[in-house]
Amino acid sequence: MSKAIDEVQVKQIFMLLHGMYGNSVLDKYRIGQVDEKTGEDVGMATARSVWLNGLREFDSGMVMKAIGKCAEKHKTFPPTLPEFRDLCKLFQPTKWIQQPSAPRLEMSEALRSEQAERTRQSIAQIRLRREGGVSVKPGEEGIPTLHVLIAKAVGLAGGDEIRTLMQLDERREKA
Template identity: 70%
Template sequence: MSDAIDEVQIRRLFMLLHGMYGNSVLDKYRIGQVDDDGEDVGMKSARSVWLNGLREFPQPIVMKALAKCTEKHKTFPPTLPEFRDICKSLMPRQWTAGTEAPRLEMSEALRSEQVQRARRAIAETRLQREGGIRTSEGIKGLHVLIAKAVGHAGGDEAATLLRLDAMPMRARA
């Protein structure tokens, strides 16, 4: 079953427009001539024109556009072009990648810099996840790590650092 608006829905749309705007809808389209069915020829023609003008929009979009009329057209009913503009604004946007868009290439230096930055970020994340501690390099950094470990174990960090500093260089290696 098609989701496009049909004759029954156009009649309902006009009925709702009449309910919202009163006789200004009728005054806008009726011409005073009635056909064999007793219906105003102008209103019948208007519904036919609106039906053709709104066929491209699914019925839910048309109903949403009708609800939007209370914001955009507070005192007078919209014309068909105004109503179509509201419908267009409510349609989901279709995006397709254009083949003519240029592809930007990255220089080898920039690529290398990006790789290094990513590796550092991965290493930092891994260090944090595993509960590691970052310190300065060398013996001083090692002393800080040992003092922290001793402190966490409930020992005396200061005494441990003094003992480490007092050790000869060969005994440390």
């Protein structure tokens, strides 16, 4: 999960909003009083501080997605902090809270064991495919399976699988 936003990211949000909406962002927050130390409008600095506190509960990923949604939801004017928070909430994961009155479904031990075995088999199949193996059903072992494994190996090594298999078939027929 991304970390909570910081002052630098809030400045970036204001720059993005300024890029999207022009001076209407500045007009919304500046008061015309300049801080002598920073040379910045006091209203803009205060607005950024308020936005930082108002957006602390959201991670930077949610905030950036909300910026993207601004163009769709707020076409003419920049959003206020409450409107921007609503956009952020669209991307917040839904928290599930179990209701005490909700019925609880129980699973039998046999069904639980069957499900666990299916899960183990699925995991084994995924590992086998990831490692380049071939699943073989009982009774299907032998030359055809060996050919498939050789073709995979040759293909992974950057060779010509078809030519290699044809050469193997020719050698097998001669033997």
